[in-house]
Amino acid sequence: MKVSLPKNRGQVVHPAAMPCLLFADRQGKIFDFPDLQMAGRSARDICRPELTDLIPLPEGSELFVLPHRYPAGFDPQDGQAAILKENPDNPAAGIQAVAAFISPAHASIHLTSFAKDESRPPPLPLFAYTAVGWY
Numbered sequence: 608m609k610v611s612l613p614k615n616r617g618q619v620v621h622p623a624a625m626p627c628l629l630f631a632d633r634q635g636k637i638f639d640f641p642d643l644q645m646a647g648r649s650a651r652d653i654c655r656p657e658l659t660d661l662i663p664l665p666e667g668s669e670l671f672v673l674p675h676r677y678p679a680g681f682d683p684q685d686g687q688a689a690i691l692k693e694n695p696d697n698p699a700a701g702i703q704a705v706a707a708f709i710s711p712a713h714a715s716i717h718l719t720s721f722a723k724d725e726s727r728p729p730p731l732p733l734f735a736y737t738a739v740g741w742y
């Protein structure tokens with residue numbers, strides 16, 4: 608019996624434009640923020656991923672919220688890195704950075720980008736916190 612496979616099966620699909628920033632409220636509900644583009648981190652530097660670096664979130668991956676950490680993105684107007692320190696929809700709901708833990712067999716090119724808040728939070732557990740955006 609012949610099986611029809613999707614045309615993009617086995618191919619990496621890249622977005623046509625830079626995905627937007629994700630953030631979470633204090634309760635862990637995740638939102639997209641179209642006013643900023645996603646950012647990545649390489650060592651301590653906030654960087655803009657290349658579209659060819661991005662893939663759809665692999666099956667088996669998970670999203671994490673990063674307490675006491677502000678999400679970082681890029682302003683599409685001036686191309687500068689920006690830290691989102693307040694929940695734009697509801698400032699009282701708080702804000703946290705979001706990261707992906709991608710399933711095994713996938714390489715992480717960029718870490719998630721954030722700035723610690725003023726509380727001097729403890730280090731995060733040792734996971735691969737990969738940059739993630741919404742497209």
